[in-house]
Amino acid sequence: MIRVAIIGTGSISRAHLQAYALFPQRCEVVALANRHVERANRLKEEFLLDCTVTEDYHELLHNKDIDLISICTPPHTHAKIAADCLLAGKHVLVEKPMAMSLEECDRMLEAADKAGRILSVIGQSRFDDSIMKLKHILDSGLAGRILHAQVEAHWWRGSSYYDMWWRGTWEQEGGGCTLNHGVHHIDLLQWMMGMPQSIQAVISNAAHSNSEVEDLSIAIFSYEQGGLAQVTSSVVHHGEERQIVLQGEHASISTPWKVVASASRPDGFPERNEALQQKIEQFGSGYEPLKYSGHAGQINDILLAIEHDSLKVLIDGREGRKVIELITAIYEAATMRRSVNLPLSTDSLFYTREGLLANAPRFHKKEISALSREEE
Template identity: 65%
Template sequence: MIRIALIGTGSIADAHLEAYTRFPDRCQVVALVNNTVEKANKLKMKYDLDCRIIQDYRELLELDEVDLVSICIPPQQHAEVTIDCLHAGKHVLLEKPMAMSLEECDRMIEAAEESGRILSVVGQNRYFDPMMKLKTTLSSSLVGRIIHAKVESHWWRGHNYYDLWWRGTWETEGGGCTLNHGVHHIDILQWMMGMPETVQAVMSNAMHPNSEVEDLSIAHLSYSNGSMAQITCSVNHHGEEQEIVFQAENARVSAPWKISASTQLENGFPERNTVLEQKIDEFYNELDSLPFTGHSGQIHEVLSNIENDSRDVMIDGIEGRKVIELVTAIYEAAITALPVQLPLTKENLLYTREGILAHAPRFNQKLSMT
């Protein structure tokens, strides 16, 4: 039986607890950590847990009866708490974003290597059937090389969304919609297409006066093979439509699933290739579905690795770092109005948290807090 502790009992902790309670024969939640006991007790009662309530996560570090820790706290604490848990011999499942800087990511990866424990960064979108099937389809020879990708991470949040004390500042949230909303689609993009060579970007705060961070960003990515991608991240878009589209040599495929394929006429104009469309569609629909999806799928994978004394998780610290590297490149390109070359190094402007805080634009002054 794998023994679980949750650090942080805010809204995202529900997703973790719902997933853990799906595996009652494999794991047991033995501790909830929150400095506000009332919040922890609400979750304890909601899920009928037989667990202890702890106010300071450092008490967990000495407990032998904790094997795996889910970290569900604001981003500015991710690095310190993760490193402490890994050094205490605990496996870690860490909510996104991995950390507020690449320097912190590198220390977290080092701690995972030194401890020999699992560090898995939450990227639950990879564990849904449409994304897994799209990834497999792109990896086949049917669609050909990716030429262009378009990511639309469109969300809508009211201005009072940023009244929460830790949202809307570079010091506590680490960034705006790019880091905290677009992160999942950015992860999917790099998972399917790889890391770019150059990033250019712009960003602004158009609609949220109680936030100093961006609420809209647009990035252009260039790849060494001539391919390109564009990413729009927003919390201003009505309808909250999210989409990722890949235009490849032979066909266009996307999530939500849609397919279109063309072939040339004698004059070079397009003609619909229904034969290829049907072939790709059949390939996609014949792929096996995942046994568990979302947070449950990722937690199933982490539990399986612990049970098998393995560390072969899909999103480890190195994978989690790639997303932060892309987001950091977008921020640096937007701040400097210059193209940014990847990979980023320790000399880059925003490699450290101190570098981010020194150069990040404060679009507004955050005043209201709850």
């Protein structure tokens, strides 16, 4: 039986608790930690947990009965809490974004390597059948090399969304829609196409006056063999329609699912390649759906690794770091108004949290914090 603790009992912790509850024969939540124990106690009652509650997560570190810790706290706390847990010998599953800077990511990775423990970063979108099917077909090579990717992480949030005390600030949230909403699609793009050579970007705050950070960003990724990807992250899009479209040499495949294949006529103009379309559709129909999806899929993944005494998970700390590197490059490219080459070095102006805070643009002054720290 794998014994689990959860640090942070805000809204996202419910997704973790719901997922852990699907595996009662394999794991048990034995502790909750929150600075305000009344919130943790409410969650304990809601989920009918037989667990301890503490206001100081450090009390969990010396508890030898705890094997795995989910970190569900605000982003600016992730690095220190994760490193403390790992060095105490606990496996860690940390919510996205992994951390607020590459320097913090590197500290977390160093702790995981030193402790010989799993560090996994939430990327629940990978554990979705539509995404897994797209990756399955992409890896088959049927569509050919990807020439262009269109990635749209479209969300919509009202102004009051940024009234939460830690949202809408570089210091506490670490960024805007690119880091906190586009992060999933940026992770999926990296998983499917790998890391680009360079990034160009623009960011803006178009509609949220109670926020320092961006609510709209557009980035162009350039790849080694000439491929391009355009990535839009937004919280201003009505309808919240999200998609990934991959234009391959032989066919286009996308989620929501669609396949289109073209062949060349003698004059170079296109005609539909029905045979290839049918082949791709047939190959896709052979995909076996996941037993568990979303947070449950990722928690199943880390439970399997622990049960088999393995450090291998689908999204480990190094995969999580790649996403932060891409987002850091977007911020650097947009702020400095120039193309940024990858990989980023430790000399990057945005490598550290201090560098981010010193150089990031403040689009507006945050005036409203309707929810105080005590109400978090």
